[in-house]
Amino acid sequence: MAAKLGHLAQGAASILCLLIFFAEPSDSGAQARVSGGAGTCISRERDALLSFKAGLLDPAGRLSSWQGEDCCQWAGVRCSSRTGHVVKLDLCNNYVVSSFQGLYKSNSLSLLRNEMSSSLAALQQLRYLDMSYNEFNHTSIPAFMGSLQKLRYLNLSSSGFSGRISSQLSNLSNLKYLDVSGGYNDLHAVDLAWLSRLSLLSYVDMSGVDLLAVRDWFHMVNMLSSLRVLRLANCGLTRTVSATSKSNLTHLQVLDLSSNSFDATLEHNWFFWDLTSLKELHLSHCEWHGPIPEQLANMTSLEVIDFSANDLVGLIPSNLENLCSLKVLNFDDNNIDVSIGEFMDRLPWCSWSTLQKLSMRNTTMTGNLPLEVGALGNLTLLSLGNNKLDGVLVKEHFSGLLNLEYLDLSDNSLKMDIEPSWVPPFRLKHINLESCTVGPRFPEWLRWQTRVDYLLLGNTSLDDVIPDWFWVTFSQASALDASENMLRGSLPSNLQHMSANSIDLGSNNLTGLVPRLFPLNITSLDLSSNSFSGSLPAELKAPQIFMLSLADNKITGTIPSSMCQLTSLARLDLSRNKLTGDVVQCWKESDNSSSVSRANSADQFGSRMYSLRLSNNGLSGEFPKFL
Numbered sequence: 001m002a003a004k005l006g007h008l009a010q011g012a013a014s015i016l017c018l019l020i021f022f023a024e025p026s027d028s029g030a031q032a033r034v035s036g037g038a039g040t041c042i043s044r045e046r047d048a049l050l051s052f053k054a055g056l057l058d059p060a061g062r063l064s065s066w067q068g069e070d071c072c073q074w075a076g077v078r079c080s081s082r083t084g085h086v087v088k089l090d091l092c093n094n095y096v097v098s099s100f101q102g103l104y105k106s107n108s109l110s111l112l113r114n115e116m117s118s119s120l121a122a123l124q125q126l127r128y129l130d131m132s133y134n135e136f137n138h139t140s141i142p143a144f145m146g147s148l149q150k151l152r153y154l155n156l157s158s159s160g161f162s163g164r165i166s167s168q169l170s171n172l173s174n175l176k177y178l179d180v181s182g183g184y185n186d187l188h189a190v191d192l193a194w195l196s197r198l199s200l201l202s203y204v205d206m207s208g209v210d211l212l213a214v215r216d217w218f219h220m221v222n223m224l225s226s227l228r229v230l231r232l233a234n235c236g237l238t239r240t241v242s243a244t245s246k247s248n249l250t251h252l253q254v255l256d257l258s259s260n261s262f263d264a265t266l267e268h269n270w271f272f273w274d275l276t277s278l279k280e281l282h283l284s285h286c287e288w289h290g291p292i293p294e295q296l297a298n299m300t301s302l303e304v305i306d307f308s309a310n311d312l313v314g315l316i317p318s319n320l321e322n323l324c325s326l327k328v329l330n331f332d333d334n335n336i337d338v339s340i341g342e343f344m345d346r347l348p349w350c351s352w353s354t355l356q357k358l359s360m361r362n363t364t365m366t367g368n369l370p371l372e373v374g375a376l377g378n379l380t381l382l383s384l385g386n387n388k389l390d391g392v393l394v395k396e397h398f399s400g401l402l403n404l405e406y407l408d409l410s411d412n413s414l415k416m417d418i419e420p421s422w423v424p425p426f427r428l429k430h431i432n433l434e435s436c437t438v439g440p441r442f443p444e445w446l447r448w449q450t451r452v453d454y455l456l457l458g459n460t461s462l463d464d465v466i467p468d469w470f471w472v473t474f475s476q477a478s479a480l481d482a483s484e485n486m487l488r489g490s491l492p493s494n495l496q497h498m499s500a501n502s503i504d505l506g507s508n509n510l511t512g513l514v515p516r517l518f519p520l521n522i523t524s525l526d527l528s529s530n531s532f533s534g535s536l537p538a539e540l541k542a543p544q545i546f547m548l549s550l551a552d553n554k555i556t557g558t559i560p561s562s563m564c565q566l567t568s569l570a571r572l573d574l575s576r577n578k579l580t581g582d583v584v585q586c587w588k589e590s591d592n593s594s595s596v597s598r599a600n601s602a603d604q605f606g607s608r609m610y611s612l613r614l615s616n617n618g619l620s621g622e623f624p625k626f627l
């Protein structure tokens with residue numbers, strides 16, 4: 001069965017470099033300028049940039065425009081049109097957007113020597129400095145940054161800095177945005193007194209910075225009365241502050257303290273209850289236990305509550321009627337242990353139309369899903385998987401869910417009873433009904449779900465043929481799982497038009513031939529434990545496939561030599577079939593090649609294999625030695 005797919009993870013956070021425009025600096029010190037085209041550039045600043053560049057490795061040539069007289073035209077550089085001074089330097093590695101680490105790395109700037117050139121200290125009018133997503137070789141945050149006293153925006157997120165953050169930044173009294181977050185940094189601090197002095201700060205993200213040793217973090221942060229966004233996720237915080245501490249952060253809108261080990265009850269150890277302007281409260285993975293406190297009721301601006309992965313117990317408080325802006329509720333992985341009906345009764349009425357995501361996966365919820373759920377008209381995500389829900393789902397449960405995209409009802413004792421003629425009001429992208437009773441008929445309403453990316457129908461009591469429209473409706477999907485059912489009939493012989501990366505139809509009662517043409521981008525194909533017969537396709541083409549299981553079928557004939565072109569294969573299971581003949585020639589050739597030539601050719605069949613099963617067939621010949 002396909003792996004359970006995470007969601008809500010603010011994951012695919014668009015990591016685009018932020019553009020912020022500032023008022024022009026007003027000083028007009030006489031400086032040597034060169035004019036080139038529309039801009040002007042102060043030569044001393046140009047020299048500083050060039051000498052900074054000279055200390056960098058730039059394999060992708062991102063700074064190739066850094067030549068010629070007018071530095072104001074260079075990539076990432078912006079000058080004041082009035083004074084000509086460089087006011088903005090944006091070295092953010094945009095390629096991180098691809099989230100493909102290889103590309104991120106090859107586009108990173110890194111250091112030629114063990115220290116960053118301090119020449120940038122000459123850019124005294126700099127207001128905006130973004131160095132995010134580079135690889136500055138685990139050097140410490142350079143001291144010269146502290147001299148850039150006009151800075152308002154400093155982004156060192158995931159830029160490969162390490163070591164202690166201490167007083168380097170303590171003079172940046174104009175700073176409004178400070179971001180030193182991210183897994184590619186390895187930073188720590190032992191005190192935050194420097195931070196508390198940067199009184200204009202409105203945005204602080206120190207997520208991932210080790211603050212274990214900072215005893216008074218709350219006190220220091222509490223001095224920053226202009227804060228709007230505070231992110232201290234995964235900082236090793238353990239200390240809570242008694243609920244009597246008065247918080248000063250009256251403008252705070254976003255608070256993220258997730259992934260810290262508070263190991264306390266929320267009720268008595270939470271200190272931000274008077275944050276009435278808070279819109280987002282992220283407290284997941286914090287080892288909170290006990291009930292969900294009533295004080296939540298005063299936080300009437302809340303839009304996002306993320307309490308997932310704690311040990312909270314019981315209903316949400318009954319006094320939340322003034323929380324009228326709720327958009328996202330995430331209680332996944334808690335021990336709520338109440339009936340879903342009661343829980344929904346306590347959702348403030350005024351937020352039923354604003355709610356977009358309701359996620360209660362693995363919360364030991366019981367009972368029948370109330371029909372009213374179908375009135376959550378703005379819901380895009382409904383995730384109730386892995387609970388103890390029971391009862392019958394009818395079309396009225398979904399009738400008003402016009403905007404639903406993500407539906408997870410898996411691993412409950414739910415039975416769907418929906419007539420074949422029903423046309424759903426939604427176009428889902430993600431459907432997970434695993435281990436619910438959906439069959440016996442293959443659900444006809446799925447026919448309209450042409451935007452599906454993930455379809456998980458494993459173990460859903462389907463006892464039917466796979467309808468022809470399945471291969472059309474889901475041709476754009478990336479994962480299809482209908483394993484552990486009683487599906488009958490045969491598969492189309494050509495699946496090349498399918499976009500799927502992963503198809504799992506194992507443990508059904510499918511017959512006929514294995515498809516001749518696999519989906520081109522397939523990485524995982526499981527057709528095991530069916531009744532496929534005939535011989536394997538002569539021409540197997542699936543350049544990215546790493547898992548292929550055809551075990552436990554009735555396949556005859558020999559293993560085709562085209563199998564050896566599947567160079568990405570890591571797991572191949574052909575056991576329990578009726579294959580005959582010699583173990584194929586290419587496998588023998590792999591044996592032959594010396595270790596040197598194999599090392600040279602990573603793309604050789606067998607080079608990535610870690611599991612090969614051929615047992616219970618009529619095969620002969622030697623077992624390939626490459627294993």
Ligand SMILES: *[C@@H]1O[C@H](CO)[C@@H](O)[C@H](O)[C@H]1NC(C)=O
Pocket residue numbers: 014015016017018092132133155156157177178179203205
């Ligand atoms: C810093 O840069 C990262 C990556 O470009 C971005 O995700 C983040 O939002 C930026 N931080 C701020 C405060 O703009």
Ligand SMILES: *[C@@H]1O[C@H](CO)[C@@H](O)[C@H](O)[C@H]1NC(C)=O
Pocket residue numbers: 057110111112113114135136137
């Ligand atoms: C910094 O890292 C880059 C990329 O990993 C490497 O090529 C370079 O030699 C490193 N510089 C120093 C001074 O170690």
Ligand SMILES: *[C@@H]1O[C@H](CO)[C@@H](O)[C@H](O)[C@H]1NC(C)=O
Pocket residue numbers: 146147167168169170171
């Ligand atoms: C901060 O500024 C003061 C006074 O301008 C100076 O003496 C000190 O060295 C500066 N500290 C840092 C860390 O740059």
Ligand SMILES: *[C@@H]1O[C@H](CO)[C@@H](O)[C@H](O)[C@H]1NC(C)=O
Pocket residue numbers: 199219222223224225226246248
């Ligand atoms: C609140 O913030 C101000 C500065 O803005 C600071 O002077 C004061 O000490 C802070 N109060 C508390 C209780 O931390």
Ligand SMILES: *[C@@H]1O[C@H](CO)[C@@H](O)[C@H](O)[C@H]1NC(C)=O
Pocket residue numbers: 294295296297298
């Ligand atoms: C809400 O705030 C009011 C006024 O500050 C306070 O009296 C009341 O106790 C608070 N309610 C809860 C549930 O904390």
Ligand SMILES: *[C@@H]1O[C@H](CO)[C@@H](O)[C@H](O)[C@H]1NC(C)=O
Pocket residue numbers: 310311332333334335362
């Ligand atoms: C379910 O939630 C509990 C916490 O209540 C957690 O310990 C457990 O690992 C979760 N199970 C799954 C499958 O995520």
Ligand SMILES: *[C@@H]1O[C@H](CO)[C@@H](O)[C@H](O)[C@H]1NC(C)=O
Pocket residue numbers: 353354378
């Ligand atoms: C539903 O969401 C949209 C977009 O977020 C919003 O514009 C609209 O007002 C919401 N509808 C209701 C009834 O709140």
Ligand SMILES: *[C@@H]1O[C@H](CO)[C@@H](O)[C@H](O)[C@H]1NC(C)=O
Pocket residue numbers: 435436437459484
């Ligand atoms: C299949 O679903 C039933 C409930 O319908 C459940 O009891 C069983 O554990 C599930 N099997 C698997 C392999 O998940």
Ligand SMILES: *[C@@H]1O[C@H](CO)[C@@H](O)[C@H](O)[C@H]1NC(C)=O
Pocket residue numbers: 496497498499500520521
């Ligand atoms: C296969 O993947 C490539 C690259 O991601 C994509 O451009 C192409 O459309 C995919 N092919 C199919 C049939 O989905």
Ligand SMILES: *[C@@H]1O[C@H](CO)[C@@H](O)[C@H](O)[C@H]1NC(C)=O
Pocket residue numbers: 486509511531
């Ligand atoms: C699979 O289908 C065959 C007929 O095609 C039938 O004889 C057999 O009983 C079925 N197996 C199961 C487990 O239903």
Ligand SMILES: *[C@@H]1O[C@H](CO)[C@@H](O)[C@H](O)[C@H]1NC(C)=O
Pocket residue numbers: 589592593
């Ligand atoms: C494998 O080895 C045999 C005998 O050692 C030799 O005849 C054959 O050409 C070799 N094949 C390859 C592909 O090197």
